[in-house]
Amino acid sequence: MREGNAPLIRREDYVAPAFWIRTVDISFDLDPAKTLVISKMKVERNTAVPHGPLRLHGEELQLLRVLINGESVSFRQEGHELVIEAAPDADFTLEVRNTCAPEKNTALSGLYTSGGSFFTQCEAEGFRRITYFLDRPDVMAVYTVTLRADKTKYPVLLSNGNLADSGELDATRHFAVWHDPFPKPSYLFALVAGDLVAREQRITTRAGRDHLLQVFVRRGDLEKTEHAMNSLVASIVWDEARFKLPLDLERFMIVGVSDFNMGAMENKGLNIFNTSALLASPATATDADFARIEAIVAHEYFHNWTGNRVTCRDWFQLSLKEGLTVFRDQEFSMDMAAAPSARAVCRIQDVRQLRAMQFPEDSGAMAHPVRPDSYVEINNFYTATVYDKGSEVVRMYQTLVGRAGFEAGMKLYFERHDGQAVTCDDFAQAIADANPGSALATRLEAFKRWYSQAGTPHLKARGTYDATAQTYTLTLSQTNPPSPGQDSKLAQVIPVAMGLLSHEGQVLPLQLQGETEPAGTDRVLVLDQSAQSFVFVNVTADPVPSLLRGFSAPVLLDDGLTDAELLVLLKHDTDAFNRWEAGQRLSLNRILAAVRSGKPLVLDGAYIEAMRSLLRHPQLDSAFKELALTLPGEAYIAEQLEVIDPQAIHAAVDAAQNQLAHALRDDWVAAFEGNQVSGGYQPDPVQSGKRSLANLALAMLVLDAKRSGDTVWPGRAYQRFKDAGNMTDRLGALSALVNAHAELAEPALARFHQQFKDEALVVDKWFALQGRAAERDGKTFARVRQLLQHPDFSLKNPNRARSLIFSLCMFNPAAFHRTDAAGYVFWADQLLALDAINPQIAGRLARVMDRWTKLAEPYRSAAREAIVRVAAKAELSSDVREIIERALASDKAEQKEPA
Template identity: 85%
Template sequence: MREGTATLIRRADYVAPIFWIRTVDLCFDLDPAKTLVASKMRLERNAAVPHGPLRLHGEELNLLRVLIDGESVSFRQEGHELIIDNVPDADFTLEIRNTCAPEKNTALSGLYTSGGSFFTQCEAEGFRRITYFLDRPDVMAVYTVTLRADKARYPVLLSNGNLVETATLDNGRHLAKWHDPFPKPSYLFALVAGDLVAREQRIRTRGGKDHLLQVYVRQGDLEKTEHAMNSLIASVVWDEARFKLPLDLERFMVVGVSDFNMGAMENKGLNIFNTSALLASPATATDADFHRIESIVAHEYFHNWTGNRVTCRDWFQLSLKEGLTVFRDQEFSQDMAATPSARAVCRIEDVRALRARQFPEDAGAMAHSVRPDEYVEINNFYTATVYEKGSEVVRMYQTLVGRDGFAKGMALYFERHDGQAVTCDDFAQAIADANPGSALSTRLDAFKRWYSQAGTPRLRARGAYDAAAQTFTLTLKQTTPATPGQDRKLPQVIPVALGLLARDGQALPLMLQGEDGAAGATETERVLVLDQAEQSFVFVNVPSEPVPSLLRGFSAPVVLDDGLGDAELLVLLTHDSDAFNRWEASQRLALNRILGAVRTGQPLVLDAAYLEAMRAVLRHPELDPAFKALALQLPDEAYIAEQLDVVDPQAVHAAVEAAQTQLASALQADWAWAYDTHQVTAGYSPDPVQSGKRALVNLSLAMLVLNATRSGDGVWPGRAYQRFKDATNMTDRMGALSALVNAQAELADSALARFHAQFKGEALVIDKWFALQGRAAERDGKTFARVKQLMKHPDFTLKNPNRARSLIFSLAMFNPAAFHRADAAGYVFWADQVLALDAINPQVAGRLARVMDRWTALAEPYRSAAREAIARVAAKPDLSNDVREIVQRALALDPRPAAVEVAAPTEVATQS
């Protein structure tokens, strides 16, 4: 959709459809150049809304025929709609024949080809690129699908549901017929046709039913599917045990494709995955890849109930399925981790991702609430706010009603809404109604502000100790910064999990003033509920001045200012029983020093107390290696930038680089001890114990190589190169290669060439090769120059989303020092690539455009140069809606008049 076709769609304008589609029979004659689609639908009027014409969505289609009850009917086409004015008042059958061109579909939305096979991606609005339809999530129908294709080229024919018929046809063709007994919206439709092989596993669930699980991939990738299959089995078992939600189809299929805009898609019974989220072997995938695959397989399977059986009424309710399902996959990952330490590591990593992606979103041009109020292009709202912040909202439900109470609420939700398209309000009401009298049910209206208010709340906490009365008064105050379109913010409901520690680390009792009973006299952790702008809580019988441990487990998605100094943070780092806050203390100690240097402009010099604290963490005999690796990593440069009102990316980078160099040097002997002590000698396994050791070993090696390179010592670079050559798994190999590349060691180029030669036939591994170079630590412009050169590499292409992301996104999104250049070359590069991608794949271009969300926070000369680049993109006359919406909102943050005319979207109501 290009200029002149954009409409501003508002949640307040929602109107139920004039027609329902009850059944759909689809027949595909598959051909890459011209696929024939025959659709036969049973429609009925919605008696609850006024009469009107039938309006069907369609894009990039060639219409051949329209029949109602077997007779030709007059119609008209306006824009991307097929309009039929005269339709029967009673139920009727609508038949449509059209063609589409899958091999020309570079947008990868709708029906397209990849590697000689057919695939679909219909969320959010891809089905209209297959055939004319009421392409909206509240229209749910039962589908029967017949696929016909050349048997030699496409021996595997798949669609949603259960296989009901196969047959051999004339001229070397064959057919497969599928029926899905569950009503679903069109965005959950899927088909796959190609020369694929499958890993199969039959299972019997707790309910005593037998099911067939299948993972389909191209020839040659079958040995990389074992982990995905094991993850799928674990997901089926977990969901039935935790939430009493069984697998509901005879079979469940997963298919991998290398050209895919997303990570994966939860089509009913036929999940389609980006191969990067499906394929893994020790030789080609890292520990992080194994963990990501387990999480994404679980996520898509869990959608079978939270998204498929109960779906969204409209796309504004996207977090109803995505936020809830992210929460479920996070809970699954923690349960799979098993040990308390491994569970804590999972939680820390989830919060790191939230802060890296969602907090900046809340502070930028595209800031929006978990349930947005309006959009131009729905693809732009598959965001960290909808997913990760939405998950934190669901987590707060569980915190407020308890784990058992949340399970009761989930049961009531499905009892009420199975088979329906509903809203976030329906979910909230079910959780509250299942837990009468809870902290949630008594504050439900206020709690739902998490769905309507954008921005990250700021939580200020201050404590006052009265030694004579032995009381500790904790005063909490909340504010939320203004965001585009929302200046006035109301108080949120914020659950604050906390403990109080004595200076020697002893946990203190938590009894509030006015409480009676013995519980508060012994419990050492509890949850306070802040629902006003400011509240004070008085704890009694506190024998000594405490150190508050607030927001344990990150109990709410807020920015905490607790006023604690180094002494208090060191108490938490040394003694806190909450692993998240222990990690947080390590990060705050580093952050305070880095920010101090950036704000004063003085060179960073790490003090002895901080270095000794980090040495104590590294040498601690009881801390888990995975936790140590996280605690000893410095805060991300982008996260540091979020703490600044005006950002000089090069100043931030200089401070971080100085801190890294000093940590590497001061703890050199300790890093060497950690490297030698935590080696894994057993056969490879991606389990938490082994992966934690490898994480600490690789961090230690990176520090040792960095220090050796700075000092001119060739021993550790040589050892890293040898480890790179001898590695028996990708985690060790990438760890050694990364250490060499980021230190810019002399052996780095040789190692990169060797790596490419060894894995040149493995597309996902070559993606890692590109990504490592795009993210490499910047010094003297070398990384930026390398990326520009790699754009010309024969293995690079913009047409494959994974490859484009591996290099361009690595530079622009994850390497601020290389991207934000004083000569503006990074911004020129960004604009060039956004425009080039927009002509090929608008969804991918839109993701890249988001890099400039916070351009107004940049210091000069970066700010003016960034604005010029954004304006250049906005001036392009034929931008997609995906990119246009983002750059217009970015320019709208600038109080100065725009230098170019940018057409505003037409503000008209729509039912889509």
């Protein structure tokens, strides 16, 4: 465990390493209790750095021997560093011998065992738990890896790159030698050894090269790998077509493991995946699982260039690879969806994720820029800001220079930096240099504030129409509230994609003052000042502005539109995202009004009719209808409030759901009946959309039945649950029963567990469903506490811990934020227990309290008491202590703010 008093690392303190490691010849004699590691490194001094000792990182290791050029050398150990004062100035060979204990490694960082096999996870700083090394991303070396192990227990021996040699050592042991010709940082190192089976496919790329693709899993899971393989092939084809980036190794391997802290890891040529992000069959995985697997397989493959061939100079540049690669996987998912409506659904889902996870982060104790300025534990900065907001920053590049311009910028980026460890500035400069004179190039320094300023900008828009002059003046202004360590901020470059509609829904041409003719019906305005006005001429009718189309910037928009104007956008906007957004805004306005007034929410007839029209609309896709008729998330609603009362928010959302369920009952019946899927299962946009709307309709009908005492729809849901031919419909029916607390929920839950008790990923769904179930009179919270004692529950498996504890604490506000503080006591108990096992997972659970200072009483005081209790624990890891101390500091900072 990394100690909780670890030093603060600051970006401004970066210096290049005193030494470079150019090649690594490393061997492993694999044994669960004691693995012998012998590393031989070609080292050279960095002449650009002042003379100093060689300092190697190492943790949880037993050091045996240190040699330079074959001779023993004196050294000392300072904390987690091995210090060699007498390192030569000339190039030399360094040999380090040590052992590690994989079976004791519950942190799942470095080399560890799972299910009788060996796996590694080296990002961010896990390689130092394998051997002593310059464990930093700017030290890139060419690796040759030799693995030796029992051939019966570990018949498969894998590492990065290409297989160079393999064979028998004796009657019981064998070996394999792997060589990766591309220099890489140590965080991209990987090895796997175990009794695994593989799905294989050979492909020939556009470049005319043949490659072997392999997906390795434990025996019994092979039939669940077809979708992952298809996704990998599609990713390879897409990246070569879209960005001219080919697969560069003889083979590409993916391996699944059930004990994994992340979703997946992009180790060069040997991607290691959490089984939850890899395995899928119609019987065990939902449509959402299939889509997630496709996206994650693509994401990790795309890292081969954006992260591996060009990597980060230091960990502050993490979004250089993660934000860029999330953007690439989002573009891939939209292209795979193909149809415009399906593409829009992808975009809406991405924005919902951003708003649910990143917007709260931007306004909490752990708020940080896309490129952070400092950290204590880098694991704490694998965040929605770095990934999802980072992706939005990359999307803004494309918006400002155009699709072709962005691809030209990517080409220049790789030409300049292939094989290097670089910075976010290097990426920005490449995109700008490839597009001289563009809106980006002329504002580059201001645009880069997206990397340095935390917080979500607030964009205000107001328009005035002059009927006599036929002009429309749109004034845009921006503010960005204070964040930890950033009290005042400069104006950012915000691209605002927009259009104008008449009140009858007609699309209006756009001609700015000074232009000789209209420039189409949609365009991008660039706000780069605190406030700017844009005057449109020849506007023949008082327009309704459609702003931030496609969510062109990650901001909070206040456009001041009335319900009538939002209804125009809901009915007529040509931009699918803004059409969805209009419906969300209509819902949000009513929920917020109820929360702020303290009065029960009563939906008005105009709103209900708008939702009915949307549900009945013959041209709208089912997937879009499901998204539009799903109410805003409680976390996003909380973001609109200065003081958060989780129970008041939940009560308003609950009331809205119940009223929509009742008022639209006949329409829900029609939607359910009209969206049944016949024929074989396919997780494509059309089938998935129908299933999503049918399941929403079923949930609404069971909810309304709970109110009326009707038994028909709960019975139909139970029958659908039993008869379903795929997991999406089965879980949808079960969710409808559980969330309505229907009497049939209990037998359904028991039946589900009995049927799938041997499918670990499905059992995770069973736990998660109960952890996220709508709270009724404390029943959900009580059930979660009981489930901690279930024989299938274990804190040691990250997936299982997330499925139950995280589901309650992170995704079920009404069950977690209790007036008796029991939720906070539960959080503290589980956090401390997790921290003793796996600090990285514990750190993520600690983030639940990021925004505790915004809570209303009595929640606020009770939350503080729980945080103080955790802070008092002497043995906290650095992962948890950094987050807890920042949470407490946010209270002090808030108290200092003037009233």
